[in-house]
Amino acid sequence: DADVTQTPRNRITKTGKRIMLECSQTKGHDRMYWYRQDPGLGLRLIYYSFDVKDINKGEISDGYSVSRQAQAKFSLSLESAIPNQTALYFCATSGGGSYEQYFGPGTRLTVT
Amino acid sequence: QKEVEQDPGPLSVPEGAIVSLNCTYSNSAFQYFMWYRQYSRKGPELLMYTYSSGNKEDGRFTAQVDKSSKYISLFIRDSQPSDSATYLCAQPGGGRRALTFGSGTRLQVQP
Numbered sequence: 543d544a545d546v547t548q549t550p551r552n553r554i555t556k557t558g559k560r561i562m563l564e565c566s567q568t569k570g571h572d573r574m575y576w577y578r579q580d581p582g583l584g585l586r587l588i589y590y591s592f593d594v595k596d597i598n599k600g601e602i603s604d605g606y607s608v609s610r611q612a613q614a615k616f617s618l619s620l621e622s623a624i625p626n627q628t629a630l631y632f633c634a635t636s637g638g639g640s641y642e643q644y645f646g647p648g649t650r651l652t653v654t
Numbered sequence: 655q656k657e658v659e660q661d662p663g664p665l666s667v668p669e670g671a672i673v674s675l676n677c678t679y680s681n682s683a684f685q686y687f688m689w690y691r692q693y694s695r696k697g698p699e700l701l702m703y704t705y706s707s708g709n710k711e712d713g714r715f716t717a718q719v720d721k722s723s724k725y726i727s728l729f730i731r732d733s734q735p736s737d738s739a740t741y742l743c744a745q746p747g748g749g750r751r752a753l754t755f756g757s758g759t760r761l762q763v764q765p
Contacts, residue, residue, distance in 0.1 A: 544698075575752065582662060584742065584757035585698070600752065632697055641686060641746050643753055645697035 545569045546646035548633050554638030554652045557622050563618045563631055563649050571644075574616040576600075576608060579630040580646075588631075591616055623653040657681045657747050660756035669765050673730040677743035677756045680724065684746040689717055689728045692740045692758065701728075701741070733763045 545608030546567045555561050565574065589608040597608060605627060609617045620627055630650055631646040633642040659678045667673055679687075685706040690698035704710040704717040704726075716729040726743055740758040747754040 577755075582757060585755040587752055587754075590752050595716075634697075641753065642688065642700055642703065645690075645699065646698050648695075 544647065546633060546635055546644055548631075548646040548649050550649060551647065552650045554654065556654055557624055559623050559649070561620045561623055563616060563633075563651070565616045565618070565633030565646055567614050567635045567642060567644075567646075568636065569635055570613075571635035572613060575634040575636075575638045575643065576606075576609065576616070576618045577632045577634065578602070578627075583634065587616065609622075620651075623651075625653045626652050627651065636644075657754045658743055658745060658756040658757075659723075660743060660759050662757055662759060664760040664762055666720075666762045666764060667733055669733060669735060669763055671730075671733050671763070673733050673737070673761060673763075675728040675730075675741050675759050675761065677726045678724055679726065679743075679745055679756070681745065681747050682721075682724065683717070685721065686746060687717070687719055687726045688741040688744045688753070690744060692742060694739075698742055730761075733761075734744075735763045735765045736760060738763050 549564045575590040577585040591597045591610045594610045607619045633646040636643045688703040689701045691701045692698040707721045710717045712728040714731045717744045718727045740760045743756045
């Protein structure tokens with residue numbers, strides 16, 4: 543089984559809709575991250591969490607919110623989706639004081 | 655200026671060629687660098703990491719850091735079609751133990 547899972551894997555939604563992307567991990571890591579990936583722009587950090595009570599904004603947090611429901615679960619919400627939020631979204635984890643991050647398979651989100 | 659810059663490619667080489675992938679960085683606070691490999695429609699996976707200056711070798715892959723020019727390189731020897739992927743360099747930055755990624759270089763190895 544995959545160590546970092548994301549649901550859904552693909553989602554098409556309409557402008558103005560609320561959508562939640564979910565991430566779960568079985569690696570026992572304390573840190574979790576949400577990134578978006580756009581062609582030519584690479585991976586950009588949206589939010590990161592060092593534990594359930596420690597949540598931080600990343601480079602591009604506007605229009606997004608997160609919830610760390612448990613050490614193993616970290617959700618990303620788009621309160622009112624807009625077309626320029628169409629992208630690949632990745633969840634990642636790290637732990638044990640290491641910089642190395644381990645990524646989930648991604649969610650392809652399309653906002654029409 | 656982005657903290658980590660990469661040429662997006664694509665870079666196309668014949669099978670068996672030596673490949674050189676490069677990044678420049680501007681943040682000298684962290685002398686720890688990583689290379690990730692991302693296959694199409696997959697998440698990035700850690701390929702190798704290296705500290706400070708010098709080389710680190712792992713099979714056909716060698717990571718090199720040149721602190722004086724703020725340049726990091728990944729060399730792939732005897733490249734294979736299975737090496738076709740996007741390669742991203744990364745270093746700590748942008749928040750406590752968060753990573754800053756380059757935009758990635760797409761590599762195609764032609765059989």
